[in-house]
Structures are given as C-alpha cells and as structure tokens.
Amino acid sequence: MTYVEWLRVGTTLKRTAITLGIIFLIAVAARIWLSVYGPVDAMSYVGMLQRDPASHVTTTTLPDGSRQTIVDNPAQGVHVVAVDLGKGHEIVHITNSKATGRQHIAVFGNGDVNTTRNGTGSETTIETDNADTGSSALEFGIAGFVALIAGMILAGCFSRENDGHLEIAMTKPVSRTTLAIQTMLVDCVGIVAVWVMSAIAMYALQALFLGFHFGVTGRDWLLAVVVVLGAIAWYALLCCSTASLKRNYGIILGTAWIVGQLIPVVSQIDDNAPQLFLLLRTIARPLSWIDPFTYARISIVMPSAAHAMHAPPYQVDIPVLVALSLVYAACAIVQWRRVEA
C-alpha cells in the first residue's frame, strides 16, 4: 500500500547520499591538497616514517602500561620517540638533524605541536589529546540536522497526495487511517535512515582528517535519540500543518523551520528587553511548549544558542518529543481522513 511512499523515501535517501558523497569528495580533495601543500599531519608523518625501509623501529611497553615506539631513520636524520598513553593521548618527540622542505608539522584534531630550531635541524614535541573524539556528539548532532531536513522534505506526504492523486490513494483496499499511519511510519524509517547515513558520513569525514578515534558515550546516544525524535516531531508537525492542503504546501514546508527555530529563542528573551520583545516573548512562550525545536536541541552541539542554556534535561525532552510526535501525527491523520478528492 505504501509503495509510492517507499519510492519517495528512496529518492530522499538517494539525494542525501549524493549530497553527502559530494561533500565527502570535496573533503577528500581538501585532504589531498593539505597532504601535498599544507602542514604535515604529525601522526601520519610518524606512521610514514615507521613504514620507511630505512627506519629502525623499536617498540616497548613501559612499566605504566604505555607503549613506546622509537624510530631511527639515519637516511633522513630523524629520531622519533612516541609514547602512546592510551585513549588518544600520545606524546611524540621528533629530532630532525637535517633541514627538509616539509618542516611544518601540525596536528589535525586536539593537540599541541612545539617546534624549536636547532641549527639546521629541529626539535618537535607533539602531544595529542583526542580523548574528546571519544564522543560522537558532533557527528550525531549534525546527522540530526540532516535528518531534520529529510523530515521537512518528506512531511508533504499527505498534501502531495491531495494534489491530484487522491483518486489513487483513497481507492486502495485499506482504510485511510491505516494508510496514513503506514505512510508516516515509512517516512519515519526514512528519517532514521538519513540520520544513520549522515552519521556514517560524519565519521568518514572525521576519519579523513582526525584518524579513526571514534567513541560513543551514553550521553551521545541520548543526544541521538533526541535529535532523531526532534526530526520526527518536526516532520509530524509539518504533516499536521499541511495534511488538508492541496497546493501551496511547499511554502509552509520551506519556511516553517525559521519560525520553529525562532520561537524557542524569542521565548527566552531577557526581562530587561524592550517592550516589543517582551510582547513577542509573551506570544512565543506558550508556542515554545509545543515547538519541537524547544526540545530537539541540536544546539547542544552549538551551545552558543541562547535557549540551549535554559532547555530542560533529556529526561524531559524525550517523552515530550514522543508526545508531540504522536499528537501531531494524530492531528494529521484526522485531517487527512476528511480530505475530499
């Protein structure tokens, strides 16, 4: 019964994949450019040095459990002592007795590089601290934003049927309610799939520049649930707003997110603001209670947003987003049941 909706979801996934693929290709190009013309990534440099046949590599485990690797490369005049303290924390000391064309070493990710000149040579100390990359908050948050866009695109499911296809949709041997529920479930699968696809793409981008330092904390999973539910709740709200429309629904789908984003911000305007803003706040505050953006705080990964500081904890966000999704979905279904061809 939902073949058409699966096709729509498939198209959305395809377009998302193409967009993410283009972004990834641009990132690969940027990475190659950086490798050739930009600073040398410290960890890549050490890795390459280890693989050089002229290098002599000694690896030992220190009493504190950390792993020490010593690389000697007389041909290049390089001596490296790298200590891996675990959890992305490494200290690398590079002594270069010869001047080379590529002296500038950088760290992509969290870390410090200190280089001192010593005659024709140099001493470089690198300390990486990629413990933070054990969190996937950024990846999940950005993926949530992409899922939100997908939800916005898919939310025209009912109005697109109203726009000249009801004779097909409503002469299927299934009740309108069942068809509507199935349609929305298919779209929700699509939203989740877009989120997964985007999260994978974000990991790939991270791996490209920062290496494979992935980790997911319990809080990250909560964030994932919140952003996905946020996208679904926003989708349901848009479905509710457009379920009875036969045309012009694109305007609502395209502009509602601006209002949706503004409402939580306006609702947190300070008491000292001018009267006009306080009036807007009075209007926005009750609306913010039913605005999914109030709870789907993608701004968690962009904490500069004012409302993020006042937002309730996840324990509140998740049940509220579930409730909003269900209420908006029910409203959409009730409206769509009454639409005439």
Next chain:
Amino acid sequence: MSSIEISHLSKSYGSFTAVDDLSLQIPSGTVFGLLGPNGAGKTTTFKCMLGLMRYADGNVTYDGKPLVPATFEDLAYVPERNVLYEWMTVAQHIEMNRRAFQRFDPASAMQLLERFGVDPRKRVRTLSKGMRTATMVSLAFARNATVLFLDEPTSGLDPVNQRHVLGLIVNEAARGNTVLFSSHQIGQVERAADRIAVMDRGRLVLSGGVDDLKADRKIVEGVFPNSQYDLDAFAADPLVGRIDRVQRIARLLVTAGAPGVAQRLSDAGATGVRILDLNLEDIFFYAVSPADATSDAATRSIAS
C-alpha cells in the same frame, strides 16, 4: 459483487447543489452510461459512490452493503483527469497496483499498454494526454475488478484506441462485470451501453435501457392547412413530452404510444403525418435542452 444502488444521493458545494436527490439502480453485468452536459454532476456522482467525497444525504450500496475499504478490491476507477504520479514510470504504477490489489494482473496490464503503444519504462510526465488516459485504462482493466467506474475513459485517445476501449468495456460486460462510464461522445455510449442515465444540473432527468428509450421515444410530425390550429388536447397528454409549432408544421415528442398520437394528430386535421425515430443523441438533447431538441432531431431525421 457488482450491483449498485444509489438512493436519494445529494451533494452540495456551499450553496451550489452538484447532485440533487439522485436515485439509480445499476444491475450487475450492465454497461451503464452516465450522460450529462458539463457540470451536470457526473464526476461528483462517481466520487460520492467511491467515497472520495462526503455527501449530505443518501446512500450508496454495493450488493446491498455500504462501501468499506475491502470493497475496493472489486472496484476499479479511471478518473476523468490524469491522477498518475508524474515522477513515476508506468512500470512503477504497475508495481504499485500489484502490491495494492490482490487480483491485479501485471501481465495483462503490460499487454494492454503494448496494445495502446505505451512504453512502460517511460515516466508519466513524458506521456501525452492520450497515453496517460491509456495507462489509467490499462491499469483499471488489469485489476480484474467486478465493477469499473470509467469517467471519460476515451478522453484524448485517437479513434482507433477509443474503439479499443469500447471493446474492452463490452468484454467486461460479457464476463459478467459491471461497467459504469461517462462520456461526452454519445455515439460511443450508444454502441456500448445497455442502460443510460442522463443528469442535468445535478438531477436525474432520464434513465432506462438504451433500446427501450429509443423504441419508445418518437417524434410525430404533421402539417396543418394553415397556421391557426389547436393542439391543446395534446398538451395535457402525459405521453406527449413536448410540442413544437413551426408555422403549419407541428412536431410532438412522444414518450410512448406514437401510433396513437399520430392518429389523433391526423384526426385533428394534420396531413402527411409521420413518425420519426430518435437516436440516443436526440434523446440526450431532448432530456437536457428540450427547448431545441425536437426541431433539431426532426430536421436531422428529415435530412437523412
């Protein structure tokens, strides 16, 4: 399942009454033509019958039962306008129907499309109006439904394909299925339909078997010696639907008993009294615009 009963169906759009107290019985295995001028309420009637529109009053039953979702396994509908998804291919529409309807036969759909010259790999947006109609017709006939609702099923088709659609309609009736169709091409209705109903401004103005209507309805024409003649006796006759006077010529449209009326006209002093047959187009015109119909019909009959 294939007999349909409509009782006292009414549907309004605000103050405009699109369907006004319509009652019809469509027996199973019938090819039923629904005729009417533009805005007569044919499409609205179809949509009300299919639950695509809510109606204020009345009732529609299929074999005595109300329309429920499962009924759509037995119903196929070709709307008057294109409702196909522009961005989908014809093959995807076939797949959509295959998944939705148990009795849908994809092979039959492919055969019909081939017969109409529609390439299933094409997207709907690239098809002409006629091709789109052909696609909708092919999908409907491949459903193996027991009742087909065809709203202008030949719209945009070339004469060869129009005839092919008429053949399909007749075949369905031969298989015992019911076909309810509307068309502005009355000649097609006359060829295919067993029974017709004529609607005008939402009301049913005529219904019955095509052959019966043609057998009963005649024009009785006579010429009087001068233009001062009295036809008041005929005006009160329930068998006389309309009287037209064109100087010395009197034309009476009778709904039954034409020989008797002809005799009475002759007795009233008319000479050269004759009975003229009506075709379905004449009957239709008479039903929806009686002011012009009789003289037009008579003129055509005389000319032929």
